[in-house]
Amino acid sequence: MIWEDVLLDAQKVTELNPSSHVGYHLIHAALRGAQRYDEAIEAFKIMLSKLDYSPEARMRDLRQQYVHPYEAEDAIERVVRTELENVPLRLLNTSTGLLCDRAAQINAFKMTAKYKELLSFTTKHSDLKMDRIKGWEEKEVLLPDIQYKDVRELKGICGIAKLQSFCEVARDDKRSNTEVQESVNSMFVWYHHSALTIVYLCDVPPSSQLGALARSVWNERGWTFQEFVAPKVVIFYRKDWSLYLDDRSPNHKESPAIMKELKDARTLVTFRPGMSGAREKLQWASKRVTTVQEDVAYALFGIFGISLPVIYGEKKQNALGRLLQEIVARSGDITVLDWTGEPSEFNSCLPAHITSYATPPRTLSPLSEDDIHTQVSSLRQTVHTDLALKLYDQLEQLRAPRFANCRLQLPCISFRVTEVKRRRGLAQQTPITYEIKAERLHDLLVTTEEALLRAKLTRRTFLLIRPWDRHLLGVPDFADDTESIGDFTEPGSPMDDSDESLGGSLVEEEPRSRALRLMVRLGQPFDAFLLVQQRVGEYKRIASDYNIIAQVKDIASVDNMDVGTVEIL
Numbered sequence: 001m002i003w004e005d006v007l008l009d010a011q012k013v014t015e016l017n018p019s020s021h022v023g024y025h026l027i028h029a030a031l032r033g034a035q036r037y038d039e040a041i042e043a044f045k046i047m048l049s050k051l052d053y054s055p056e057a058r059m060r061d062l063r064q065q066y067v068h069p070y071e072a073e074d075a076i077e078r079v080v081r082t083e084l085e086n087v088p089l090r091l092l093n094t095s096t097g098l099l100c101d102r103a104a105q106i107n108a109f110k111m112t113a114k115y116k117e118l119l120s121f122t123t124k125h126s127d128l129k130m131d132r133i134k135g136w137e138e139k140e141v142l143l144p145d146i147q148y149k150d151v152r153e154l155k156g157i158c159g160i161a162k163l164q165s166f167c168e169v170a171r172d173d174k175r176s177n178t179e180v181q182e183s184v185n186s187m188f189v190w191y192h193h194s195a196l197t198i199v200y201l202c203d204v205p206p207s208s209q210l211g212a213l214a215r216s217v218w219n220e221r222g223w224t225f226q227e228f229v230a231p232k233v234v235i236f237y238r239k240d241w242s243l244y245l246d247d248r249s250p251n252h253k254e255s256p257a258i259m260k261e262l263k264d265a266r267t268l269v270t271f272r273p274g275m276s277g278a279r280e281k282l283q284w285a286s287k288r289v290t291t292v293q294e295d296v297a298y299a300l301f302g303i304f305g306i307s308l309p310v311i312y313g314e315k316k317q318n319a320l321g322r323l324l325q326e327i328v329a330r331s332g333d334i335t336v337l338d339w340t341g342e343p344s345e346f347n348s349c350l351p352a353h354i355t356s357y358a359t360p361p362r363t364l365s366p367l368s369e370d371d372i373h374t375q376v377s378s379l380r381q382t383v384h385t386d387l388a389l390k391l392y393d394q395l396e397q398l399r400a401p402r403f404a405n406c407r408l409q410l411p412c413i414s415f416r417v418t419e420v421k422r423r424r425g426l427a428q429q430t431p432i433t434y435e436i437k438a439e440r441l442h443d444l445l446v447t448t449e450e451a452l453l454r455a456k457l458t459r460r461t462f463l464l465i466r467p468w469d470r471h472l473l474g475v476p477d478f479a480d481d482t483e484s485i486g487d488f489t490e491p492g493s494p495m496d497d498s499d500e501s502l503g504g505s506l507v508e509e510e511p512r513s514r515a516l517r518l519m520v521r522l523g524q525p526f527d528a529f530l531l532v533q534q535r536v537g538e539y540k541r542i543a544s545d546y547n548i549i550a551q552v553k554d555i556a557s558v559d560n561m562d563v564g565t566v567e568i569l
Contacts, residue, residue, distance in 0.1 A: 002033075004030075004034070009026070011023070011027065014027065019050065019054075020050065021047045021048075021050035021051050021054070021059070024043050024044075024046045024047035024050060025047050027043045028040050028043040028044045028047060028120075031043055031120075032117075032120050032121075035113070035117075037113065037116035037117055037119070037120040038116060040120040041069055041116070041119060041120050044069065044120065045068075045069060048063060048066060048068060051063035051066070069119055072118075072119055072121070073119060076115070076118055076119065077106060080106055080109055081102075081106070084102060084105060084106070085186075086186075086189055086190060086193040087105070087190060087193070088183065088186075088187075088190045089101065089102055089179055089182060089183055091105060093108065141157060141158070141159040141160055141163050145157050145160075146160075146163075151163055151164060151167060152164060152167070180310055180312075181309065181310045184298050184301060184310045185301055185302075185307040185308070185310070187223075187226065187301075187302055188226050188230045188273060188301070188302020188303065188305075189230075189302065191226055191227060191230035191231045191302075192230045192231060192232070194231050194233075195233070196231075196233050196234075196235065197227060197230075197231035197233065197234045197235075198234075198235055198237060199218065199224075199227060199228070199234060199235070199236045199237065200237050200241075201213065201216045201218055201236060201237065201238055201239065201244065202217075202239055203216055203217050203218075203239070204216050204238045204239055204244065205238065205239055205240075206238055206239060206240040206242055207242075208238060208244075209245075210245065210257065210260075210261065211261060212238075212244075213236060213244060213258065213261045213262070214261040214262065214263075219262075220287065220288055220289060221288060221289065221290070222285070222288040222289060222290035222295055222296055222299040222300075223290065223295065223299045224288075225284065225285060225288060225299065225300075225303065226299065226302050226303060228253075228262075228268060229268050229271040229303070230273075230302065231253075232251075232253075233250070233251045233253070234251065234252050234253050235251070235252050236252050236258065244258065245257060245258060253269050254269075264284065267280075268284075273302060273303055273304065273305040274304065274305045275304060275305070275327060275330055275331035275333060276331075278304070278327050278331060278333045278335065278336050279333070279335035279336060279338060279357070279361055281300075281303055281304065282300075282336065282354065282357040283357050283358065283360060285299075285300055285303070285354060285357075286354050286355050286356070286357040286358040287355070287358060292312065293315065293316040293319075294310075294311070294312055294313075294314060294315070294316060294319040296316055296319065296320060296354050297316070297319035297320045297322065297323040297354075298310055298319065300323060301323070304323070304326075304327055306323075306326050306327075306330070308322055308323065308326060316353075317344045317345050317346050317352050318345075318346055320344065320346070320350070320351075320352075320353075320354060321344050321345075321346025321347060321350050321406070322346070324336055324350045325346075325347070325350070325403045325406070328401055328402075328403065328408070329401075329402055329403050332400035332401055332470075334401060334410075334467045334468070334469055335361055336350075337349055337350070337410075337467060337529075338361045338362075338527060338547075339351045339356040339357055339359075340356060340359065340543070340544055340545055340546060340547060341353065341355070341356035341543060341545070342356070342449075342543060343541060343543040346406055347403070347406050347407070347408055347568065347569065348540045348541040348543070348568060348569060349408050349410065349529070349541045349568045351543075362527060362547050362549075364524060364525070367520070367524070372517060372520055375520045375523070376513065376516045376517055376520060379516045379519055379520070379555075379556060380516065382556045383516070383519065383556050385512045385515065385516070388512070388515040388516055388518075388519055389511060389512060389515045391515070391518070391519070391561055391563070392473070392511070392514065392515040392518050394563040395413075395468060395472075395473065395518070395563060396473060398411035398468050398470075398563070398564075398565070399411060399565070400470075401467075406569075407538075407567055407568065407569055408567070408568040409565050409566075409567055410465070410467055410468075410565060410566055410567075410568055411467070411468040411564070411565050412465040412466055412467050412468050412529075412563075412564070412565070412566060413465065413466040413468065413522075413561060413562065413563055414463050414464075414465050414562040414563075414564065414566065415438040415439050415440055415441050415463065415464045415465070415466075415528075415550075415562070416438060416439045416462075416463060416562075417436060417437070417438045417461075417462035417463060417464055417530075418437050418438060418439060419435075419436070419437040420434055420435075420436055420452050420453060420462060421434065421435045421436075421437075422434055422435075422452075422453060423435055423445070430449060431447050431448055431449045431545050432447070432448060432449075432451065432452075433445055433446070433447045434446045434447075434448070434452055436462075436464070436530070438464045438550075440552055440553055440554070440557065440561075441464060441550050441551065441552055441553065442550070442551050442552075442553055444464075444528075444548065444549065444550050446530055446542070446544050446548055447544055447545045447546050448530075448542055448543060448544045448545060449543070449545070450542055450543070452532070452542065460532055460533070461532070461533035462530060462531065462532050462533070462542075463530075463531040463532075463533070463539065463566070464528045464529070464530055464531075464548070464550060465528065465529050465531060465566060466522075466526050466528055466550070467529065472518060472521050472522070473514075473518060474514060474517055474518065474521070475514070519555050519556075520555070522552065522555055523551075523552060523555035524551070525549050525550065525551045526549075526550055526551070527547050527548065527549065527550075528548045528549070528550035529541050529542075529548070530542040530544065530548060531566065531568065534569060537566075537567060538567050538568075538569055539566055539567065539568050539569070540568065540569050541568055
């Protein structure tokens with residue numbers, strides 16, 4: 001009621017002096033207080049016109065301080081568009097049942113009382129940051145130039161030729177996938193910023209009991225992986241749209257009964273996007289399938305916090321190869337190269353199928369500190385420590401693995417293969433098991449689908465290599481201590497875990513002791529890659545059906561250790 005009294009007083013002021021802006025200023029304030037925003041905006045416009053045509057210079061100067069509603073409207077829209085960057089490009093309006101693109105989303109906001117309230121403020125220029133955007137050309141086509149006109153027929157307007165060409169290209173390029181690109185690369189962020197993610201389990205019947213979620217096809221689809229790990233709040237519904245297990249808790253990600261059904265649920269709930277734990281993330285995704293083959297890789301872009309071009313039609317191996325290449329290049333994580341199965345056409349060091357990551361990576365039995373100490377003491381008696389220091393320095397200077405034109409530059413320790421012999425068995429038996437002898441290594445076995453021995457007399461050159469892992473140095477790597485994606489902050493790779501598995505210590509050690517401890521680690525069994533030379537300096541990895549486990553015969557012999565980088569096609 002108080003605002004009605006203020007409005008009456010303000011109207012009396014305008015009657016006494018119709019040319020003054022003061023009365024309309026008061027009317028504007030009273031109408032805003034009464035939440036009559038449309039009328040308040042009109043009163044504000046009248047107030048501005050009174051200032052515009054005032055005979056007094058100081059009144060006209062006062063007008064320059066205020067922002068006209070249409071300027072405020074532009075500023076508000078810029079802010080809204082910025083906020084909508086974390087929202088899907090198309091949303092379903094649950095009130096109207098209509099699908100809304102970005103323009104429809106903005107228009108829907110403009111129909112709300114909140115928008116009209118914002119627009120009805122007596123905004124001054126000092127309240128807004130009025131940035132001007134400079135175009136690539138000196139002059140661009142303005143709205144009044146083309147409004148209500150056919151732009152195809154216009155001539156003699158600056159910038160019109162560019163606009164006409166743009167329309168022609170956009171019309172002809174019906175396969176333009178700009179929206180698809182943005183959707184695929186932004187989907188994880190959209191899920192993460194959602195207030196609520198509803199998961200509809202179409203194959204879980206009403207009144208189903210514990211275990212139905214675990215058996216649902218939802219757990220087998222590629223895109224549903226991020227539906228669970230990205231959002232903060234998830235609610236599961238059964239086929240009849242009843243709550244799963246009738247669980248009415250506000251967040252099913254925090255429901256002990258529901259989470260008990262999901263394998264690795266605790267890890268998934270605390271999930272952070274990024275490169276850390278890349279091999280484990282690939283293992284999670286290895287049993288999931290997608291309708292479109294390239295989506296096997298595209299559905300993981302958000303999981304690893306990366307953006308890559310979306311090229312439907314490029315085929316699965318290329319899409320997966322580009323993803324894995326990016327992971328290795330950014331993280332230097334060689335565990336991504338730990339797989340068995342069929343090699344990719346993209347690069348022989350990468351798998352053709354994500355299912356190759358289904359088997360967990362092999363872990364070494366940890367060496368106790370007593371074992372480390374005993375072996376280091378023994379090496380002090382048999383190894384020339386200058387050679388150990390030289391090896392340590394060589395390995396410390398190795399660069400991280402990197403890709404260039406689908407070729408992998410892989411730092412490693414190489415061992416020349418001296419003999420390849422087929423193991424006795426059926427003549428036509430596949431896969432074939434070979435006995436391999438290599439310099440400084442114990443004899444080992446390799447089982448592969450590929451024929452290593454040729455009928456021709458041409459000899460093939462083979463190498464067994466140990467991909468270099470910087471964690472073997474036994475010191476923390478602070479190069480990439482943290483990883484931040486959106487409002488996620490992810491710790492770097494846990495050095496204590498990897499070092500503990502090798503019996504390491506982060507305690508500061510003198511250089512000679514550190515070098516000898518490295519040699520002890522290098523004396524442990526390791527996963528080796530078998531390479532065959534293609535041309536001078538270029539190799540291809542021979543894919544195996546089982547991990548190739550190798551071990552040096554005598555780690556004390558370090559003078560001929562071959563340290564360097566090989567190029568793998």
